[in-house]
Amino acid sequence: DQQVKQNSPSLSVQEGRISILNCDYTNSMFDYFLWYKKYPAEGPTFLISISSIKDKNEDGRFTVFLNKSAKHLSLHIVPSQPGDSAVYFCAASATGSQGNLIFGKGTKLSVKP
Amino acid sequence: KAGVTQTPRYLIKTRGQQVTLSCSPISGHRSVSWYQQTPGQGLQFLFEYFSETQRNKGNFPGRFSGRQFSNSRSEMNVSTLELGDSALYLCASSLLVRSYNEQFFGPGTRLTVL
Numbered sequence: 001d002q003q004v005k006q007n008s009p010s011l012s013v014q015e016g017r018i019s020i021l022n023c024d025y026t027n028s029m030f031d032y033f034l035w036y037k038k039y040p041a042e043g044p045t046f047l048i049s050i051s052s053i054k055d056k057n058e059d060g061r062f063t064v065f066l067n068k069s070a071k072h073l074s075l076h077i078v079p080s081q082p083g084d085s086a087v088y089f090c091a092a093s094a095t096g097s098q099g100n101l102i103f104g105k106g107t108k109l110s111v112k113p
Numbered sequence: 114k115a116g117v118t119q120t121p122r123y124l125i126k127t128r129g130q131q132v133t134l135s136c137s138p139i140s141g142h143r144s145v146s147w148y149q150q151t152p153g154q155g156l157q158f159l160f161e162y163f164s165e166t167q168r169n170k171g172n173f174p175g176r177f178s179g180r181q182f183s184n185s186r187s188e189m190n191v192s193t194l195e196l197g198d199s200a201l202y203l204c205a206s207s208l209l210v211r212s213y214n215e216q217f218f219g220p221g222t223r224l225t226v227l
Contacts, residue, residue: 034215043117043203043218044156089156099146099161099207100169101216106155 003027004092006104013111019077021107023090026071030092034101035064035075037086044089048075080111115140117206117219125225131192134222138185138206145187146216147179150201159202162187163209191224199226 005024013019021035031052036044050057050064050073057064063076077084087108091101118137126132138145147159158171162181179189185206191198201223205216 036218041220043205043220046215046217049215091156097169099144099163099209099216100158100171101146101148101156101205102158103148103156 001026002104003030004090004102004104006088006090006107008107009105010108010110013080013109015082015111015113016079019075019080019084019109019111021075021077021088021090021109023073023075023104024071025073025092027092027094027102028071029094030102031095032093033064033066033073034091034093035062036089036091036103037084038089038106039086047088077109080109082111082113085109085111117204117217119202119204119219119222121222122220123223123225125227126194127227128194128196130194131190132194132224133188133190134202134204134224136187136189136204136206136219138187138204139217142206142208142217143185144207144209144216145181145185146205146207147187147189148203148205149173150203150221151199156203159189194226196226199224 034049035047038044066073087106089106090104144163146161161169165181176192181187201221203221205218207216
C-alpha cells in the first residue's frame with residue numbers, strides 16, 4: 001500500500017513556464033515532507049522541504065505548498081529551465097521514524113527549450 | 114565539504130553469492146540510511162544506523178544486514194543473492210540534530226545479480 005503517491009509519471013513543460021508537480025499522502029503521522037531531484041546514474045539531490053506546521057516554503061525558483069487537510073503537497077518551479085529536466089521524488093517522514101523516508105515513485109519532468 | 118561516497122559504484126555477482134557495499138557519510142553526519150531503488154518498487158527504505166546502532170528497519174528479509182562503525186561509516190551486506198536483488202543501492206546521511214530528516218544521498222552502487 002503506497003503511503004506517498006505521485007500520480008503523474010511524466011510532465012512536459014515549455015522553458016520559462018511554471019512546472020507543477022503533485023504528491024498525495026495517506027499517513028496522517030507524516031509531519032515533514034521533502035522533494036528530491038534525480039538524474040540518471042546519480043543519487044537523489046535534496047531540493048526543498050516543508051514542516052507540517054507550515055503551508056508554504058520558498059527557495060529561489062522552487063516553492064513547496066502543503067495542504068494538510070487534503071494530504072496533498074505540490075512543488076512549483078518558476079521559471080522552468082531545461083536543466084530542471086529530471087525525475088522528481090516526493091518523500092515524507094514521521095517524527096520518531098528517524099532516517100526512514102517514504103518516497104513516491106517519481107515524476108519525470110521534461111522542460112523543452 | 115565532501116559529499117556521501119559509496120563504493121564500489123558497480124558490482125556484478127551471481128546468485129547465491131554475498132556482497133558488501135560501503136558508505137562514507139558527510140563529515141559530522143551520524144545517521145546513515147540505506148535504500149534500494151528498483152524500476153518497479155521505486156525507492157524503498159532498508160535500514161538506518163545512528164551511533165553504531167540500528168534504529169529503524171524496513172520490510173526486507175534477514176539476508177539484508179548492515180552495520181555502522183565508530184567513524185559513522187556504514188556497510189550493508191546481502192547474503193545468498195537472488196536475481197531480484199539487482200538494484201541501485203543508495204546510502205544517505207543526515208545530521209539529525211532535530212527530528213527532521215534532510216538526507217543527503219550518495220551516487221549509489223549498481224548491483225547486478227546474474
